[in-house]
Amino acid sequence: MNRSSNIKLLNNNKKFDFIVIGGGASGLGCALDASSRGYSVILLEKFDFCKGTSSRSTKLIHGGVRYLEKGQISLVYEALKERDVLIKNAPHLVKQVGFLIPVYNYFLKFYYFFGLKIYDFISGNLSFEKSRTVNRESAIKLVPNVDKEKLKGGVVYFDGQFDDSRLGIDIALTSEINNAVLINYMSVESLIKVNGKIKGVIAHDSVNNNNFSINSDNVINATGVFSRSIMELDSNKLKTVIRPSQGVHLVVDKCFLNGNFGILVPKTSDGRVLFAVPWQDHVIIGTTDTVVDNPSFNPESTQEEINFILENIKNYLEVYPLKEDIKSVFVGLRPLVANNSSSKSKDLSRKHKIIVSESGMVSVIGGKWTTYRRMAENVIDLTLKKTKLPFVNSKTSDLKIKNGLSDIDFSKKSLSDDFFLSEEMIIHYVNNEMALNLDDIMSRRSRCLFLNIKESIRIAPMVVEIMSNELSKDKVWINEQLKSFYKLTNINKI
Numbered sequence: 307m308n309r310s311s312n313i314k315l316l317n318n319n320k321k322f323d324f325i326v327i328g329g330g331a332s333g334l335g336c337a338l339d340a341s342s343r344g345y346s347v348i349l350l351e352k353f354d355f356c357k358g359t360s361s362r363s364t365k366l367i368h369g370g371v372r373y374l375e376k377g378q379i380s381l382v383y384e385a386l387k388e389r390d391v392l393i394k395n396a397p398h399l400v401k402q403v404g405f406l407i408p409v410y411n412y413f414l415k416f417y418y419f420f421g422l423k424i425y426d427f428i429s430g431n432l433s434f435e436k437s438r439t440v441n442r443e444s445a446i447k448l449v450p451n452v453d454k455e456k457l458k459g460g461v462v463y464f465d466g467q468f469d470d471s472r473l474g475i476d477i478a479l480t481s482e483i484n485n486a487v488l489i490n491y492m493s494v495e496s497l498i499k500v501n502g503k504i505k506g507v508i509a510h511d512s513v514n515n516n517n518f519s520i521n522s523d524n525v526i527n528a529t530g531v532f533s534r535s536i537m538e539l540d541s542n543k544l545k546t547v548i549r550p551s552q553g554v555h556l557v558v559d560k561c562f563l564n565g566n567f568g569i570l571v572p573k574t575s576d577g578r579v580l581f582a583v584p585w586q587d588h589v590i591i592g593t594t595d596t597v598v599d600n601p602s603f604n605p606e607s608t609q610e611e612i613n614f615i616l617e618n619i620k621n622y623l624e625v626y627p628l629k630e631d632i633k634s635v636f637v638g639l640r641p642l643v644a645n646n647s648s649s650k651s652k653d654l655s656r657k658h659k660i661i662v663s664e665s666g667m668v669s670v671i672g673g674k675w676t677t678y679r680r681m682a683e684n685v686i687d688l689t690l691k692k693t694k695l696p697f698v699n700s701k702t703s704d705l706k707i708k709n710g711l712s713d714i715d716f717s718k719k720s721l722s723d724d725f726f727l728s729e730e731m732i733i734h735y736v737n738n739e740m741a742l743n744l745d746d747i748m749s750r751r752s753r754c755l756f757l758n759i760k761e762s763i764r765i766a767p768m769v770v771e772i773m774s775n776e777l778s779k780d781k782v783w784i785n786e787q788l789k790s791f792y793k794l795t796n797i798n799k800i
Contacts (some may be wrong), residue, residue, distance in 0.1 A: 307478060307479060307482055307488060307738060307739055307740050308737075308738075308740075309489060309490065309491075309513075309740045309742070312487050312488065312489050313489065313511065313514070315487055316518045316520060319519075319521070320346070320521075321521040321522060322346045322347060322348045322487075322520065322521065322522040323340065323345035323346045323347065323522065323524060323695060324336070324337075324340045324345055324346070324347045324348070324522060324524045324525075324526060324686075324689070325347075325348055325349075325350065325506065325507055325520060325522040325524065325525045325526065326340075326347060326348070326349040326350070326526045326528055327349075327350055327494050327507070327525065327526065327527050327528060327529055327536055328349075328350075328351065328527065328528035328529040328530065328532075329349055329350075329351025329353075329354070329355040329356065329357075329474075329478070329488070329490060330351075330355075330356055330357075330358055330359060330360035330474070330528070330529075330530055331356070331359075331360040331470075331474060331673075331674075331675050331678040332528035332530065332658075332670050332673060332678060332681055332682065332685075333349055333351070333526070333528035333529070334349070334355065334356075334360075334474055334477040334478055334481065334678075335477065335528075335678040335679055335681060335682030335702075336349075336526050336528055336670075336682045336685050336686060337349040337477075337478075337481045337486045337488065338477050338480055338481040338484065338486070338682065338702060338705070339679070339682040339683055339685075339686045339700055339701075339702050340486075340686050341481050341484035341485055341486035342480075342481075342484045342700075342701045342702055342705055343686070343698040343699070343700065343701060344698055345695065345698075346485070347481070347485075347486040347487065348486070348487040348488075348489070348520060348522075349478075349481070349486060349487070349488045349489070350489055350492045350493070350494055350507070350509050350520075351488075351489070351490045351491070351492065352491070352492070352493040352494070352512075352529075353490065353491060353603060354490050354491070354740075354741075354742070354743075354745070354746045354750060355471075355474055355475060355478055355488075355490055355740070355750070356470065356471040356474035356475070356750055357603060357750070358530060358531070358532075358603060358638075358639065359530055359531065359638045359639050359640065359641065360470055360471065360474055360530075360675065361470055361471035361474070361638075361749065361750050361756075362470075362553075362555075362636050362637060362638030362639075363470045363638055363674075363675055364553070364555065364581055364583065364590065364592055364593055365467055365468060365469065365470060365583065365585050365590060366403075366465055366466065366467055366468075366581070366583070366676075367388075367389050367392050367393070367400055367465065367466030367467065367468050367675065367676050368385065368389065368465040368466060368676060369382045369383075369385040369386035369389060369425060369428070369429070369465070369676070370382055370385055370676075371421070371422070371425060371463075371570070371572075371579065372572075372578070372579050374421055374424060374425060375421065378657075379428065381657055382425070382428055383428050384677060384680060385674075385676045385677055386425075386428055386429045386430075387680075388676050388677050388678075388679060388680050389429075389433075389434075389465070389466050389676055390429075390431060390433045391679060391703055392466065392468070392676070392679070393433055393434075393466055394433075395702075395704070395705060395706050395707050396468070396473060396476065396706075396707040398707075398709040398712070399468045399469055399472060399473050399476065399707070399709075400466050400467070400468045400473075401466065401467055401468070402434055402435065402464050402465075402466060402467075403464065403465060403466065403467040403567075403568060403583065403584070404435070404448070404462060404463070404464050404566070404567045404568070405462065405463055405464070405465065405567060405568045405569065405570045405581075405583075406440070406445055406448050406449050406452065406460045406461075406462055406567050406568070406569055406570070407460050407461045407462075407463070407569075407570050407571075407572060408445060408449070408452050408453065408457060408459075408460045408569065408622055409457075409458050409459060409460050409461065410456045410457060410458055411458060412458055415439060415458060415459060415460070415461060416439075418461045418572060419437065419438075419439050419461045422437035422461055422463045423437060425437065425463065426463075434464045434465070434466070435464045436464075437461060437462060437463035437464070438461070438462050439459065439460070439461055439462075440459050440460055440461070440462055441459045442454075442457050442458060442459045444459070445457060445459050445460040447565075448460075448462065448565060448567040449563055449564070449565050449567050449569055450563075450564040450565055451561070451562060451563055451564045451565075451623050451624050451625055452569065452622065452623065452624065453621065453622050453623055453624050454624060462567075463570075466676075467583065467585065468675075469586075469753065470675055471749075471750040471751075471753070472710075472711075472751075472753075473675075473707070474750075475710055475739055475750070475751065476707050476708055476709065476710045477707060479708045479710045479739075480705070480706075480707050480708045483708060488740075489511075490740050490742070491511065491512045491513050491742060492509050492510070492511050492512070492518075493509065493510050493512060494507045494508070494509050494536065494539070495507075495508050495509065495510050495517070496508045496539055497525065497539050497540055497665070497667070498519065498521070499665060502664065502665060503523075503665055503666050504523070504525050504540070504665045504666045504667050505521060505522070505523060506519060506520050506521040506522050506525070507519075507520050507522075507525060508520075513742065523666070523693060524666075524668070524689050524693055524695075525666075525667045525668070526667075526668050526669075526670070526685060526689065527667055527668065527669040527670070528669075528670050528685075530639075530641040530671070531548065531550040531601040531639045531640075531641040532601060533548060533641065533669050533671050534548055536667075536669070537661075537663070537667075537669060540663050540665055540667050548641060548642070548643065548671055549597065549642040549643070550597070550598040550599075550601045550639045550640065550641065550642070551595055551596065551597060551598065551639065551640040551642050552594065552595075552596040552597075552598045552605055552611075552637060552638070552639055552640075553592060553593035553594055553595065553637065553638045553639075553640060554592060554593060554594045554596075554607040554608075554611040554612065554615065554635065554636075554637050555590050555591065555592030555593055555635065555636050555637070555638075556590070556591045556592065556612065556615055556616070556627070556632050556634075556635055557588050557589070557590055557591075557632065557633045557634040557635070557636070557756065557757055557758070558588065558589050558591065558627045558631050558632060558633060559588065559589065559627075559631065559633065560584060560587055560588055560589055561625075562582070562589050562591075562623060562625065562626070562627050562631070563582060563584055563589050565584070566584055567584070568581060568582055568583040568584060569581070569582040569619075569622055569623075571618060571619070571621075571622055574614075574618045575614075575617075575618060576594075576595060576614075578593075578594075578595050580592070580593070580615070580618050580619060581593070582619055582622075582623075586725065586753060586757060587725075588633065588757050588758075591615055591619050591627070592615060593615075593638075594611045594614055594615065596608075596611060598639060601639050602639075604794065605637040605638070605639055606637065607635050607637050612629065612632070612635065616628070616629065633757065633758045633759065633760070634755065634756055634757055634758055634759045635759075636756050640674075641671050641672055641673075642672060643657070643658070643659045643671055643672040657672055657673070658670055658671065658672040658673030658677070658681045658684075659671055659672050660684060660685055660688055662688070662692065666692065668685060668688065668689050670684075670685050679702050679703070682702070683700040683702065686700065687700070710738075710739065711731075711734075714730060714731055714734055715728075715730055716728070716731075718730050721765045721768050721769065722754070722761055722764075722765050724757065724758050724761045725752070725753070725754050725757050725758065725761070727747075727752045727754055727765070727769070729772055731751075731752065732747060732769055732772045732773060732776075733772065733776055735747050735751040735752075736773055736776040736777060737776060739751055741773075742777075743773075743787055743790070744766060744769060744770050744773065744787040744788070744790070744791045745790070745791055745794055747769060747773065748762055748766065748769065748791065755794075755795065759795050762795065763792065763795055766788060766791055766792075767784075767788065770784050770787045770788060770791075771784065773787075
C-alpha cells in the first residue's frame with residue numbers, strides 16, 4: 307500500500323461504487339467484501355488503520371462462551387461458523403488456543419463440561435479440538451501455575467487466537483489486491499447531498515492539509531463507537547443507543563501461566579468472564595466492562611479496573627501478578643448496541659445492527675472481530691439492494707487473506723530481546739503498509755507497545771531514526787514523534 311499513489315487517484319474525480327468511512331474491523335471488512343465482488347471502493351480512516359478498538363481486543367476468535375448461558379444460541383452459532391472461516395482463510399494469523407477452566411467443586415466441573423459440549427455441538431466440525439474434563443494432575447500439567455489448593459481438576463476447551471491489528475493490515479492489503487483504494491489519516495468532514503440524498507463526502511488529508519470531494523451514491527459509516535459523529539453529519543436522529551463499554555487488559559510475563567494453555571474464569575465479581583491468555587510470549591489478562599460516556603481514541607484505564615483484574619485472577623493462580631509485574635496496559639472500547647440508555651453493558655450482546663438513514667447512508671454498529679466478515683457481507687448486501695448497481699454475491703467466505711509479512715526476512719537482528727522488531731521490518735512498514743508515525747509501528751504494525759511499555763520507550767529513538775531516513779524527515783520531526791509517543795505511553799500509568 308502506498309499512500310501517495312492512492313492520494314493521486316483522488317485528483318481524477320472518479321465516482322466510486324462505495325465509500326467506506328472507518329478503517330477498523332468493520333470498515334476493512336466492508337472494503338474487502340465490496341472490492342472482491344468487483345465494485346470500486348475507497349476507504350477513508352481518520353487516523354491509522356485499526357487505531358481504535360480493532361487493535362485492542364482480547365486477541366480471541368471465539369463464539370462467546372458466556373452467551374450460551376444467556377441463551378443467545380444464534381449469536382454463538384454465527385460466531386463459531388465465522389471462527390472456522392477465519393482459521394481457513396487466515397491460517398498465518400489465526401491459531402487454536404486451549405483453555406483450562408479450573409474447578410474447585412465437582413458440581414461446577416460437570417456444569418461447565420455440559421455447557422462446553424453444547425458449544426462443541428453448535429460448532430459442528432473438526433477444525434478445533436473438542437472439550438473434555440481433566441483430573442487434578444492433568445490440570446496442573448496444562449497450567450503449572452494454577453492455584454492447587456482444593457483443586458478438583460477442570461474442563462478444557464479450545465478457541466481461536468489471533469493478532470488483531472495485523473489481521474486488519476492484511477485485510478487492507480487483500481482489499482488493495484482487489485483494487486480497493488485505502489487511505490489513512492483522511493477524515494470525513496461533511497457529506498455531499500443532492501435533493502436530500504447522499505452523493506459523496508468532503509474529506510481532509512491531515513498529512514498534507516488538503517481537502518477532497520469524493521463522489522459515490524453509497525456511503526457506509528463503519529466508525530464503531532464514533533458512529534454517532536458521522537450520523538450527526540447526516541442529521542440523522544439516532545434512536546438506537548450506542549453504549550461504549552471499556553475493556554482493560556493487563557500484560558504480564560509468561561511465567562504467570564508457565565505453559566501454553568490459558569485460563570478462563572467463568573464468572574468474576576461483576577458477572578463477566580476473565581481470561582488469562584498466552585500471547586506473543588507474554589500473558590494477557592482481561593477484561594473489564596465499564597460504561598464510558600465520552601469515547602476517546604486513546605482510552606485510559608483506571609486504578610480500579612487494574613485492581614479488579616488483579617484481585618480476580620489471584621484466586622486462580624499460585625503465584626499471581628502484582629501491580630509491579632505489569633509490563634503494559636491496553637484499553638479497548640466495545641461499540642455495544644442497546645435499545646435504551648439504562649441497559650447494563652455486560653448484558654448486551656455483540657450482535658451488530660445496520661441502520662439506513664433517510665439520505666441513504668448506511669451505518670453498521672456493534673459486532674466483534676470474529677464476525678467481521680459476516681457483518682460486512684450483510685452491509686454490502688443491504689446497500690446493494692437500495693442501489694442500481696448489479697448484485698454480485700459475496701466471495702469472502704472462500705477468499706484467502708494475504709500474509710503481508712511473508713516476504714520479510716525475519717532472520718535479521720532485532721532491536722529488542724523482549725520482542726522481535728528489525729530494521730528491515732520497520733522499512734517495510736513505512737514503504738508498504740502506510741506507517742506514517744512512531745505509534746503506527748510500535749502499536750499496530752508491530753505490537754511492541756502492547757507487550758512492554760518500558761522496552762518500547764527504550765527502543766523508540768532507534769525506530770524513529772530508521773523511519774526518518776525512509777520518510778526524509780528532519781530532527782524536528784523526530785523530536786515531535788518522540789514527544790508524542792512518550793505522552794502516549796504515559797496514558798496508562800501502571
